[in-house]
Amino acid sequence: MRIRRRILNSFLIAAVGVVAVVGGLVWHFAELAAASAAGDLQIKILMFGAVGLVALMALFAVLWSGLDRALMVPLQQLARSLRTSLHANPDHKLDPEVAAELGELSDAVENAVTALIKGRDHLDAAIADETRLYAAQKDRLEAVLRDLHEGVIICNLNHQVLLYNHRALELLHVSGELGLGRSLFQFTNRQPFLHALERLNNRLLDGRGEVRGLTAPFVATTSAGDVTLQCKMTLLTDDSHEPTSYVITFDDRTHELAELGRRDHLLHQATDGLRKPLANLRAAAEILNDDPPEEAALRNTFIQVVRDESHNLSAAMEDISTEFHDIITGHWPMTDIYSANLLNAAVRRLREEKAIEAVMTGLPCWLYGDSYTLLELLHFLTHAVQETTGAKTFDLEASGDDEIVYVDIIWTGTGVSETHLQGWLDERLDEALGGITVRGVLDRHRTDLWSSTEDVGRARIRLPLTGGMTEGNTVAESLPPRPEFYDFSLLNPDTHHEDLGSRLLKSQTYVVFDTETTGLNPSGGDEMISIAGVRVVNGRILTGESFSRLIHPGREIPKSSIRFHGITDDMVEDQPPASIILPEFRRYVDDAVLVAHNAAFDMKFLKLKEPATGVVFDNPVLDTLLLSVSLHDHIDSHSLDAIAERFGVTVDAETRHTALGDALVTASLFLKMLGLLEANGITTLDQAREAAEKMVAVRKMQEQF
Amino acid sequence: MLKTVLIAESQANLRLSLCYLMERQGYRTIEVEDGAAVAERVAADAPDLVLIGVDMENRSGFDLCQSFRNDPACRAMKIIFVTSKARAVERDKGMSLGADAYITKPFANADLLATVKGVLGD
Numbered sequence: 001m002r003i004r005r006r007i008l009n010s011f012l013i014a015a016v017g018v019v020a021v022v023g024g025l026v027w028h029f030a031e032l033a034a035a036s037a038a039g040d041l042q043i044k045i046l047m048f049g050a051v052g053l054v055a056l057m058a059l060f061a062v063l064w065s066g067l068d069r070a071l072m073v074p075l076q077q078l079a080r081s082l083r084t085s086l087h088a089n090p091d092h093k094l095d096p097e098v099a100a101e102l103g104e105l106s107d108a109v110e111n112a113v114t115a116l117i118k119g120r121d122h123l124d125a126a127i128a129d130e131t132r133l134y135a136a137q138k139d140r141l142e143a144v145l146r147d148l149h150e151g152v153i154i155c156n157l158n159h160q161v162l163l164y165n166h167r168a169l170e171l172l173h174v175s176g177e178l179g180l181g182r183s184l185f186q187f188t189n190r191q192p193f194l195h196a197l198e199r200l201n202n203r204l205l206d207g208r209g210e211v212r213g214l215t216a217p218f219v220a221t222t223s224a225g226d227v228t229l230q231c232k233m234t235l236l237t238d239d240s241h242e243p244t245s246y247v248i249t250f251d252d253r254t255h256e257l258a259e260l261g262r263r264d265h266l267l268h269q270a271t272d273g274l275r276k277p278l279a280n281l282r283a284a285a286e287i288l289n290d291d292p293p294e295e296a297a298l299r300n301t302f303i304q305v306v307r308d309e310s311h312n313l314s315a316a317m318e319d320i321s322t323e324f325h326d327i328i329t330g331h332w333p334m335t336d337i338y339s340a341n342l343l344n345a346a347v348r349r350l351r352e353e354k355a356i357e358a359v360m361t362g363l364p365c366w367l368y369g370d371s372y373t374l375l376e377l378l379h380f381l382t383h384a385v386q387e388t389t390g391a392k393t394f395d396l397e398a399s400g401d402d403e404i405v406y407v408d409i410i411w412t413g414t415g416v417s418e419t420h421l422q423g424w425l426d427e428r429l430d431e432a433l434g435g436i437t438v439r440g441v442l443d444r445h446r447t448d449l450w451s452s453t454e455d456v457g458r459a460r461i462r463l464p465l466t467g468g469m470t471e472g473n474t475v476a477e478s479l480p481p482r483p484e485f486y487d488f489s490l491l492n493p494d495t496h497h498e499d500l501g502s503r504l505l506k507s508q509t510y511v512v513f514d515t516e517t518t519g520l521n522p523s524g525g526d527e528m529i530s531i532a533g534v535r536v537v538n539g540r541i542l543t544g545e546s547f548s549r550l551i552h553p554g555r556e557i558p559k560s561s562i563r564f565h566g567i568t569d570d571m572v573e574d575q576p577p578a579s580i581i582l583p584e585f586r587r588y589v590d591d592a593v594l595v596a597h598n599a600a601f602d603m604k605f606l607k608l609k610e611p612a613t614g615v616v617f618d619n620p621v622l623d624t625l626l627l628s629v630s631l632h633d634h635i636d637s638h639s640l641d642a643i644a645e646r647f648g649v650t651v652d653a654e655t656r657h658t659a660l661g662d663a664l665v666t667a668s669l670f671l672k673m674l675g676l677l678e679a680n681g682i683t684t685l686d687q688a689r690e691a692a693e694k695m696v697a698v699r700k701m702q703e704q705f
Numbered sequence: 706m707l708k709t710v711l712i713a714e715s716q717a718n719l720r721l722s723l724c725y726l727m728e729r730q731g732y733r734t735i736e737v738e739d740g741a742a743v744a745e746r747v748a749a750d751a752p753d754l755v756l757i758g759v760d761m762e763n764r765s766g767f768d769l770c771q772s773f774r775n776d777p778a779c780r781a782m783k784i785i786f787v788t789s790k791a792r793a794v795e796r797d798k799g800m801s802l803g804a805d806a807y808i809t810k811p812f813a814n815a816d817l818l819a820t821v822k823g824v825l826g827d
Contacts, residue, residue, distance in 0.1 A: 272790065
């Protein structure tokens with residue numbers, strides 16, 4: 001219509017223009033005629049002009065109406081018809097009369113409309129198919145989730161619920177807050193979930209995810225605290241191994257865990273409870289048999305005891321067996337925990353509070369337990385010790401073997417009395433599950449704790465735990481040790497450390513370190529691919545202050561060497577070269593004494609990098625291999641594994657042959673050696689180096705035979 | 706000189722046997738039933754050996770053992786636990802707190818006597 005109006009307007013302007021021009025001409029000629037005094041000519045011109053103008057206007061009117069009818073109206077109808085076809089009735093056809101008027105145009109438009117509608121139908125059908133498929137899959141997934149006996153919740157990393165199943169709703173409806181997009185922590189106790197997530201994130205960062213999987217079991221409660229949930233969390237990652245969300249499967253274990261508590265109590269009763277009457281009985285019976293009292297009255301008293309205690313035993317036995325019948329057994333979920341992860345988490349939490357300084361020390365090992373309740377326990381105990389003794393700095397240390405692992409909280413001062421400890425047993429752990437007590441955690445781990453004071457003015461609380469399964473250990477491949485290096489100049493840098501040399505061994509600061517390399521030939525093009533160190537101060541391994549880096553070797557890593565160190569080309573691809581790492585390591589070492597096993601080997605690599613990096617390691621160096629030879633010169637084998645076995649140090653197969661793992665083992669062996677060296681009268685650094693130097697000569701001579 | 710053994714045991718029937726066994730070996734005995742009374746008797750009579758249970762009324766044997774070991778006057782006194790607490794961790798705790806031996810119930814009288822003699826050096 002707008003087009004029609006515009007064309008009409010143009011038409012009118014053209015018409016008025018032509019009429020005006022013709023009118024003007026007529027007027028002009030009439031004026032000319034008047035001027036030449038031809039009066040009736042003027043009138044004739046005016047009359048013809050007027051008639052002509054009217055005829056002209058009529059012509060224009062006829063022309064417009066013809067154009068309008070032949071083009072404008074059909075176009076308008078075409079537009080209307082198109083709208084109808086597209087939006088209302090796909091089968092609508094243009095009026096044939098109009099179509100005839102428009103000729104080819106209408107055919108073309110009709111074809112276009114048909115094609116468009118066909119395409120649109122096609123798309124609709126495809127979408128409908130896909131939707132059906134997805135709906136079917138969704139139904140299946142929903143059916144699976146619905147029929148699952150366990151609750152399932154998927155959350156993003158902000159802990160917002162992305163999906164949940166019917167069972168989850170059923171288990172958590174008491175708290176009434178479960179809904180999509182809501183925070184998980186509106187209906188559950190936050191800490192256990194965050195802790196499990198942190199553990200899984202650490203596992204992912206450490207690269208242990210591939211070996212151990214990204215699933216962790218743990219126990220949590222609803223926010224109301226009335227339902228105890230046994231949960232499993234699985235971390236979900238994207239293609240680039242970045243965590244995106246997590247899945248929690250869980251079930252109500254309130255009842256089972258209460259039953260479990262009863263069962264434990266009963267077992268305890270059955271074992272410990274029966275010991276008492278049995279002891280009374282046995283002692284009396286043996287007296288009557290071996291050495292009966294001569295006095296009749298006393299003899300009769302013992303006989304009385306035997307009879308009474310037999311009765312007591314029977315009654316106790318009866319009680320236990322009745323109670324045992326209505327107990328359903330369950331189990332408290334426990335997992336293998338790497339002590340470094342547990343203690344690190346505890347140290348981090350303690351450090352958040354300004355009043356306490358905590359450091360992780362010792363050689364990490366595997367233990368078996370419930371990570372979260374142990375974390376809460378350690379946190380509580382450290383606080384309680386601080387309040388009782390006023391101590392502000394603590395070492396958290398784990399030590400032990402496959403059987404038993406001691407987790408120690410160590411401070412300077414005196415121990416906590418047993419009376420105090422007993423008083424703590426019934427304290428509830430702040431944020432933990434359903435108000436579990438210290439005693440509850442100890443019972444659950446079937447353990448106890450005690451405090452002792454040591455001669456050196458240090459005190460500890462000792463918590464014994466079961467050693468972990470160390471799943472990696474069973475497949476530990478025994479690898480040939482590196483060849484020994486005896487270039488003593490590498491262990492004896494040019495610069496003198498007279499003041500250090502005379503200082504006592506036990507008062508030095510050490511950095512025990514290890515490198516992993518592409519091969520055994522430092523001068524023949526082999527390069528470092530990782531370096532790690534750990535500080536040893538005052539007889540403590542400061543595990544929490546370790547240095548560990550991968551290095552880009554600037555060359556290919558030989559396939560044959562990968563089984564020694566497990567480091568592949570991909571892993572070092574984005575790592576900085578030695579020229580960046582070694583200055584960092586130099587700053588970490590500072591003026592500490594360097595210690596390494598077969599130190600000349602590692603020092604050679606550092607030495608060869610000196611020109612390129614400008615970093616000089618002129619610290620005094622001690623070699624645990626040579627120290628071992630000087631301590632046990634009658635034994636042939638001085639490999640790291642052999643010494644560890646001799647000193648009873650458990651080596652974690654999962655971290656053995658990693659730079660940090662080996663540095664930690666070496667540090668632990670070095671501490672044991674320091675004690676022995678002192679016993680042999682070797683108390684200063686100079687004396688230790690002298691002893692080692694002698695051994696170099698001995699080893700060199702032995703080689704000649 | 707006659708050596709003195711203090712028997713701190715909550716079970717009367719076992720106290721009877723323990724006393725008889727010790728006296729037959731020529732030791733002087735003192736009987737105590739309640740945990741809280743043990744420290745007083747130790748201070749008063751300075752026994753050479755204490756046979757002590759863990760589970761006692763009012764004061765546990767672990768507690769007593771720890772306080773004896775922290776008391777210079779009692780350093781030389783021998784301590785043997787005679788207890789129904791039989792788990793490895795409890796034995797570990799007892800020995801860590803400074804006991805000289807740890808005997809779990811029930812025991813053979815002969816073993817108990819051998820341990821007592823060994824500890825007292827008789």
